Amino acid sequence: MTKPERDPYTGLMTTGHEWNGIKELKTPIPRPVKFFLALTILVSVLFWVLFPTWPYGSGYTKGILNIDQRQxxxxxxxxxxxxxxxxxxxxSTTDLAALEADADAMTFVRSHGARLFKDNCAAxxxxxxxxxxxFPSLVDDQWLWGGESETILETLKVGINTRHEDTRNAEMLAFGDQGLLDADQIRALTSYVVSLSRADELSEKSVAQLPQGKELFAENCASCHGETGKGLRDVxxxxxxxxxWIYGGDVDTIRATLRHGRKGVMPFWDQRxxxxxxxxxxxxxxxxxxxTK
Ligand code: HEC
Ligand code: HEC
Incomplete structure (x- = not known):
């Protein structure tokens, strides 16, 4: 420690600290720094006054704005x-048809329903x-079970092929895997199924299979898909x-459906x-x- 003295080069005083002949200048804190320091102190004091800040034994200072996040x-x-x-x-109480006719209700359905659908169904x-x-389209007018509001509501509540005690059951049998039909019969049926919607696409060979396919369809398929193949909503x-098509209407996919069966699962929602x-x-x-129709 030496006596503070004025440094001849900078004109500033020294602090009196000296190490190996090197003396420390007593440089003042720059003004902007002082200013900001003062400002932060001011702001924090202001904060204490306005908002809840300091805890004490049985509570905390509330601040004069009386803001309580919990509240x-x-x-x-x-x-x-x-x-x-x-x-x-x-x-939950108004009749579905009445709600459908209510423009305000339907505006709400379009905003809130869209959110619910994204969260639960869009996956x-x-x-x-x-x-x-x-996964079937819900925007066309092809319904497996029916498009009436009560039917859709029931489908949502109990699901399809689920563990729900009232579940809807829908199973396309695995005709090939279970040995109910042989490969030849499946080929003929595949041609027949294609002919129901796109007869013009069939080759001559496939056309020749149609009578056999038609007969097999009446025996094996009509009980569920109807005699004309237009489907049955009861099942x-x-x-x-x-x-x-749910799974696909190309020849390979139809053949796979006939061989291995299909059993799509739609979860039940009445507990969620x-x-x-x-x-x-x-x-x-x-x-x-x-x-979109
Ligand atoms: C885990 C996948 C999955 C989720 C999630 C799901 N679904 Fe489904 N849904 C299916 C499948 C698969 C089918 C068709 C079942 C079948 O093949 O028989 C189906 C069928 C339906 C049907 C019947 C369609 C008809 O033609 O009759 C409706 C209606 C439906 N879903 C609405 C919904 C709504 C609304 C939600 C959201 C709450 C939802 N689904 C969530 C998989 C799902
Ligand atoms: C026990 C009733 C039942 C019988 C019998 C049945 N099906 Fe099905 N079939 C279904 C059901 C239910 C589905 C839908 C399965 C699903 O969505 O998971 C289906 C789906 C299909 C599909 C898929 C359709 C698509 O949109 O992708 C084809 C193709 C089909 N069946 C053809 C046949 C043919 C051909 C026969 C006769 C050999 C037959 N089914 C017999 C109930 C049946």
Missing amino acids: LVAEDLSRSAALRASWEEKF CHGTDAAGGPG GAPNLTDDY LNEADLRLLTLYVRDIGAQ
Whole structure:
């Protein structure tokens, strides 16, 4: 330690600290730094005064603005619960047909239903509900079980091929794997199924198989798909005469369907979504179908 003295080069005083002849200048803190330091102190004091900050034994300082985040969240929650209760009541008790005729209700269906659909259904049926291989489109007017609102609601509640005690059951038998039909018969039936929707595509050889295919169809398939192949909604058997296919209408896919069978699973929702949500989704599914038809 030496006595502070004025440094002849910079004109500043030294601190009096010295190491091996090197002396430390007493450089003042730059003004901007001082300014910001003062500002942060000011802001923090302001913060203490305005908002809840300091804990003490049995509580904390509340601040003069009296803002309480916990209370704000609680208010938010009760506001949205009230909002939900207002439509939940309406959607779980009003007749579906009446709701469908109610423009305000349907506006709500289009916004809230779209959200519910994205969260719960889009993974399988697609965000546009147009389906994909194995997952039926919900926007056409081809229904496995029916497009009436009560039917759709029931499908949503119990699912298809699920563990639900009232599940809808829909099974296309594995005719090939179970030895019910041989390869020849399956070939003839495949040609026949193709002929139901696209007869012009068949080769001469396939056309020759049609009488056999027709007979086999009447014996093995008509009980579920109907005599003309237009499907039966009671058993969820699809129409085979249109150009819409769940699994695919090309020869290879039809043959695979006949050999190995099909048993698509649609989950049941009555334990995951409440009545209002299910009815809202039913209306949503009918609405998107009506708009894209
Ligand atoms: C895990 C995939 C999956 C999810 C998730 C799913 N579905 Fe399905 N859904 C299917 C399958 C597969 C079928 C057809 C079952 C069959 O092949 O018989 C189906 C059938 C349907 C049908 C019957 C269609 C008809 O033609 O009769 C409706 C309606 C339906 N789904 C609506 C919904 C709605 C609404 C949701 C959301 C709450 C949903 N699905 C969620 C897989 C799913
Ligand atoms: C026990 C009833 C039943 C019988 C019998 C039956 N089917 Fe099916 N079939 C179904 C059901 C249900 C589906 C839909 C399965 C699914 O969606 O998972 C289906 C689906 C199909 C499909 C797929 C359609 C698509 O859109 O991809 C074809 C093709 C088909 N059946 C042809 C036949 C032929 C040909 C026979 C006769 C050999 C036959 N089925 C007999 C119930 C039956």
